[in-house]
Amino acid sequence: MSPSPDGASGSPAGVGPAEVEAAAERIGGRVRETPVIALEPGALGVDAELTLKLELLQHTGSFKPRGAFSAMLAADVPAAGVYAASGGNFALAVAHAAARLGHPATIFVPEASPPAKVERLRRGTCEVVVVGALYDDALAVCSERAARAGGLELHAFDDPLVVAGQGTCARELDRQAPGLDTVLVAVGGGGLAGGTCAWYTDRARIVAVEPERAPTLARARAAGAPVEVEVGGLAADSLGARRIGAHPWRALEAWADESVLVSDESIRAAQRLLWDQVRVAAEPGGATALAALLSGAYAPAAGERVGVLVCGANLDPSVLA
Amino acid sequence: MSPSPDGASGSPAGVGPAEVEAAAERIGGRVRETPVIALEPGALGVDAELTLKLELLQHTGSFKPRGAFSAMLAADVPAAGVYAASGGNFALAVAHAAARLGHPATIFVPEASPPAKVERLRRGTCEVVVVGALYDDALAVCSERAARAGGLELHAFDDPLVVAGQGTCARELDRQAPGLDTVLVAVGGGGLAGGTCAWYTDRARIVAVEPERAPTLARARAAGAPVEVEVGGLAADSLGARRIGAHPWRALEAWADESVLVSDESIRAAQRLLWDQVRVAAEPGGATALAALLSGAYAPAAGERVGVLVCGANLDPSVLA
Numbered sequence: 016m017s018p019s020p021d022g023a024s025g026s027p028a029g030v031g032p033a034e035v036e037a038a039a040e041r042i043g044g045r046v047r048e049t050p051v052i053a054l055e056p057g058a059l060g061v062d063a064e065l066t067l068k069l070e071l072l073q074h075t076g077s078f079k080p081r082g083a084f085s086a087m088l089a090a091d092v093p094a095a096g097v098y099a100a101s102g103g104n105f106a107l108a109v110a111h112a113a114a115r116l117g118h119p120a121t122i123f124v125p126e127a128s129p130p131a132k133v134e135r136l137r138r139g140t141c142e143v144v145v146v147g148a149l150y151d152d153a154l155a156v157c158s159e160r161a162a163r164a165g166g167l168e169l170h171a172f173d174d175p176l177v178v179a180g181q182g183t184c185a186r187e188l189d190r191q192a193p194g195l196d197t198v199l200v201a202v203g204g205g206g207l208a209g210g211t212c213a214w215y216t217d218r219a220r221i222v223a224v225e226p227e228r229a230p231t232l233a234r235a236r237a238a239g240a241p242v243e244v245e246v247g248g249l250a251a252d253s254l255g256a257r258r259i260g261a262h263p264w265r266a267l268e269a270w271a272d273e274s275v276l277v278s279d280e281s282i283r284a285a286q287r288l289l290w291d292q293v294r295v296a297a298e299p300g301g302a303t304a305l306a307a308l309l310s311g312a313y314a315p316a317a318g319e320r321v322g323v324l325v326c327g328a329n330l331d332p333s334v335l336a
Numbered sequence: 337m338s339p340s341p342d343g344a345s346g347s348p349a350g351v352g353p354a355e356v357e358a359a360a361e362r363i364g365g366r367v368r369e370t371p372v373i374a375l376e377p378g379a380l381g382v383d384a385e386l387t388l389k390l391e392l393l394q395h396t397g398s399f400k401p402r403g404a405f406s407a408m409l410a411a412d413v414p415a416a417g418v419y420a421a422s423g424g425n426f427a428l429a430v431a432h433a434a435a436r437l438g439h440p441a442t443i444f445v446p447e448a449s450p451p452a453k454v455e456r457l458r459r460g461t462c463e464v465v466v467v468g469a470l471y472d473d474a475l476a477v478c479s480e481r482a483a484r485a486g487g488l489e490l491h492a493f494d495d496p497l498v499v500a501g502q503g504t505c506a507r508e509l510d511r512q513a514p515g516l517d518t519v520l521v522a523v524g525g526g527g528l529a530g531g532t533c534a535w536y537t538d539r540a541r542i543v544a545v546e547p548e549r550a551p552t553l554a555r556a557r558a559a560g561a562p563v564e565v566e567v568g569g570l571a572a573d574s575l576g577a578r579r580i581g582a583h584p585w586r587a588l589e590a591w592a593d594e595s596v597l598v599s600d601e602s603i604r605a606a607q608r609l610l611w612d613q614v615r616v617a618a619e620p621g622g623a624t625a626l627a628a629l630l631s632g633a634y635a636p637a638a639g640e641r642v643g644v645l646v647c648g649a650n651l652d653p654s655v656l657a
Contacts, residue, residue: 050371052393072373076615131657294397294649296617328615333654336452 028269029262030175030213035182042084042180045115049073049184051191051322052293059288061308063315066192067293070184071301071328075135077253078184078207078326079108079171084116085180086169092118098161098168099123100154102203102252103132104300104327105171110141121166123157125149129252131331149246150204151257172204173260182210188322195219195322197315201303202232202274203254205263207326212270219322222273224307226250226282226299231259232267232274240264249279253300253327273313277303281310289325290335301327349590350583351496351534356503363405363501366436370394370505372512372643373614380609382629384636387513388614391505392622392649396456398574399505399528399647400429400492405437406501407490413439419482419489420444421475423524423573424453425621425648426492431462442487444478446470450573452652470567471525472578493525494581503531509643516540516643518636522624523553523595524575526584528647533591540643541593545628547571548597552580553588557595561585570600574621574648594634598624602631610646611656622648 049072054065070078083105087097096119099109106122113120120141124133127149136143144160147153150171161168170177184207185198197220202208208223215221223232228248235241241264246255259267282299285306289295304323307313315321370393375386391399404426408418417440420430427443434441441462445454448470457464465481468474471492482489491498505528506519518541523529529544536542544553549569556562562585567576580588603620606627610616625644628634636642 044376047373047376050373050390052368052371055365055368069371072615290653294393294617296615296653332611332617332656335653 028213028265030178030182030209030266032214032216034175034179035186035210035214038085038176038179039183039186041088042081042183045084046080047073048187051188059292059309062317063319063321066195066322067295068184068188068322068324069295070324070326071295071297075107075111076328077104077108078181079105080111081183082177082180082206083108083112083169086174086176087112087116087118089176090167092167093165095164095166096120098157098166099171100150100157101171102150102255103128104253104329106136107132107329109169110136110139114140121160123153125153127252127255129331132252132329135329149257150255172206172256173262175262177206178209178213178262178266180210181207182214184324185211185214189214192322194320196320197222198322198324199224199304199307199313200324201225201254201300201326203229203300204256205232205259205267207324208271209263209266211324212266216270220272221270222275222307222313223267223271224275224277224304226254226303227276227278229254230276231256233276235259235264236274249282250299250303253298254303275307275312277306277310277312281306285309287335295325296328296330296332296335297325298327298330301325349534349586351499351503351530351587353535353537355496355500356507356531356535359406359497359500360504360507362409363402363504366405367401368394369508372509380613380630383638384640384642387516387643388616389505389509389643389645390616391645391647392616392618396428396432397649398425398429399502400426401432402504403498403501403527404429404433404490407495407497408433408437408439410497411488413488414486416485416487417441419478419487420492421471421478422492423471423576424449425574425650427457428453428650430490431457431460435461442481444474446474448573448576450652453573453650456650470578471576493527493577494583496583498527499530499534499583499587501531502528503535505645506532506535510535513643515641517641518543519643519645520545520625520628520634521645522575522621522647523580524550524621525577526553526580526588528645529592530584530587532645533587537591542591543594543596543628543634544588544592545596545598545625547575547603547624548599550575551597552577553595554597556580556585570603571620571624574619575624596628596633598627598631598633602627606630608656616646617649617651617653617656618646619648619651622646
C-alpha cells in the first residue's frame with residue numbers, strides 16, 4: 016500500500032523505524048528481551064519455516080509494557096499519576112510500569128476482562144475500577160476521570176509513543192531472526208500490528224490477523240478509514256477494541272500487506288496446538304496470529320520464512336487441560 | 337570432587353565433553369534448540385543474574401528426546417524395535433524418536449505417572465503398558481519383555497549414550513549464555529545432571545538439586561556409591577528413580593560441586609512463581625532446580641551468573657490456575 020505522508024514526523028506514517036529505535040533506547044533495560052524458538056520444518060502442520068516470538072514471556076504476560084514504558088518515559092507525569100483503560104493487558108502493563116517508575120496509577124477495566132487479569136491487577140499497587148461492558152466503555156469513563164483529576168491519560172494503542180514502543184517487539188524479532196519473509200501479527204486496536212509495520216516497513220510481508228468477530232482493520236480497509244465495528248468472541252478481552260486507532264491505522268495503511276480474518280474455532284485450535292506441541296500457554300489473542308496459518312487464512316509458500324508474534328499469556332491455564 | 341578414571345572412554349568419568357559433542361552431531365536437526373531467557377536483576381526475588389534454559393519447550397515437553405535420539409541413532413535397532421520404561425517423560429521421548437526414525441516402540445509406564453503423560457503417550461503409535469507402582473517396578477517388567485522379544489532396551493538414564501545426549505542441553509545453554517558461574521540442574525536418575533557435568537566439567541559450578549523425598553544423589557554421596565532410596569513426593573513422576581544411575585554417578589562424582597535438597601513446598605512455590613512471573617508452565621520436576629534458589633538451599637553471591645535448567649512441562653496446567 017502507498018504511504019500516507021504526515022508532516023508531524025520524519026516517517027511517512029507518523030511512526031516508523033526511527034521512532035521505534037528511539038523507543039527502544041528509552042525502554043532499554045525496562046523490558047525483557049523475549050526469546051524466539053525456531054520450529055522444525057513441517058511443525059504444527061505448516062509447510063514453512065516458523066519462528067515463534069515468545070513475547071508472552073514479557074513482564075505482565077504480554078507485549079504491552081513496551082508501549083507503557085515508551086509513553087511514560089517520554090512524558091512529564093503529573094502528581095496525580097497515570098490513568099488508563101484496558102481490556103486487561105495494557106492495564107497490567109501500566110500498573111507494572113507505574114510501580115517501577117514510582118507513579119500512582121488508576122486503571123479502568125471493562126466487565127469483559129477475564130477474572131485472571133483483574134485478579135492479577137488487584138494484587139498490585141494501582142487503583143482498579145471495573146466499569147462498562149467493553150473496552151471503549153471503560154475508556155470513556157477513564158478519560159473523564161483523568162481530566163477531572165489532572166492525571167496523564169495513557170491510551171492503550173492510539174498514541175504514537177505506544178505504537179513505537181510496541182514496535183520494539185518487532186525490532187527485537189528482526190535481530191533474533193534476520194531476513195524473515197513474512198511476519199504474522201494480531202490486530203485489536205492495532206498497537207502491536209502498527210508498531211510491527213513501523214519497524215519492518217517494506218522489508219517483510221506483514222500479515223495482520225483479526226478475529227472474524229473483531230474486524231477493526233478489515234472494516235477500516237474496506238471503508239478507507241477507521242470505522243466502528245461490533246466486537247465479541249473468544250479474544251475480545253485483548254483484541255476487542257471497537258475501532259482501530261488512527262495512529263496504528265496510518266502505519267498499517269502504509270505497510271500492512273494483507274489483512275486476514277480467523278474464526279474463534281481456529282483461534283482455540285491454535286491455542287491448543289501451541290500448548291500441545293510447544294508447551295506455550297497463550298491466551299486467545301496471543302494465539303490469533305498463528306491461527307491464520309493453521310486455518311489457511313494465510314498460506315505461506317513452501318520454505319517461506321515466517322515469524323509469528325505470540326503476544327499474550329493472561330489466561331486461566333485450566334482451559335488447556 | 338576428584339575424577340574417577342574409566343578405561344572405556346577418553347573421559348575420566350566415562351562421559352565427557354567429547355561424548356557430548358558426538359551426541360550433538362548425532363542428534364543435530366532432530367531436536368529443537370530451546371531458547372533461554374535472561375531475567376532482570378532481582379527477578380523472582382533472587383539477587384543474581386538468572387538465565388532460564390527453557391528446555392521444557394523441547395519436543396514432547398522435556399529434555400528426554402536428546403538422550404533417546406542419541407541412543408537410538410548410535411544403535412542397530414532390531415526388527416522388534418525399542419523397549420523402554422519411564423515415569424513418563426522418557427516414554428514420550430522414546431515414542432517420539434521411534435516414530436520419527438520408523439522403529440516400533442513398546443513403553444512401560446508405572447502407575448505413579450500422571451494421567452497427562454499417559455494420555456499423551458496413548459495418542460501416539462507406540463504400545464503402552466502401565467505396570468508397577470514406581471519407575472523401577474516398570475523397568476523390571478520392561479527388561480524381561482525386551483529380552484524375550486529380542487528388542488533393544490533403552491535405559492532412561494543409566495546409559496552413556498543417553499547421558500551424553502542429555503548433555504547436549506548443557507552444551508546448548510553454554511553457547512547461548514557463555515561464561516555462567518553456576519548451573520542448577522534437577523536430579524532423578526541423573527541423566528540430565530550427569531550430562532550437564534559431562535559438558536561443563538570444571539568450567540562452571542554445578543549444583544545438583546533433588547527433592548527431599550527423592551534424594552538419590554545425596555545418599556550416594558553420603559555412601560560413596562549409588563544406593564537404593566525410598567522415593568515419593570510431588571516430583572516423583574519425573575525424579576522418582578530409586579537409585580542414581582552408575583553412568584551419571586561417575587560424571588556427578590567427578591564434576592558436581594554441590595548436592596542440595598528442596599521440599600515439596602518449595603518445588604510447588606517455584607512452579608507457581610515461574611507461571612506468575614514468566615508465564616512458563618513447568619511440571620514439578622521441571623521447577624525443582626529453581627526451587628533451590630527460592631528456598632535458599634543454594635545461595636548465589638550477588639551478581640553471580642546462574643543458569644537454571646527448566647526441563648519439563650508435562651503437567652495438568654489447571655494446577656497453575
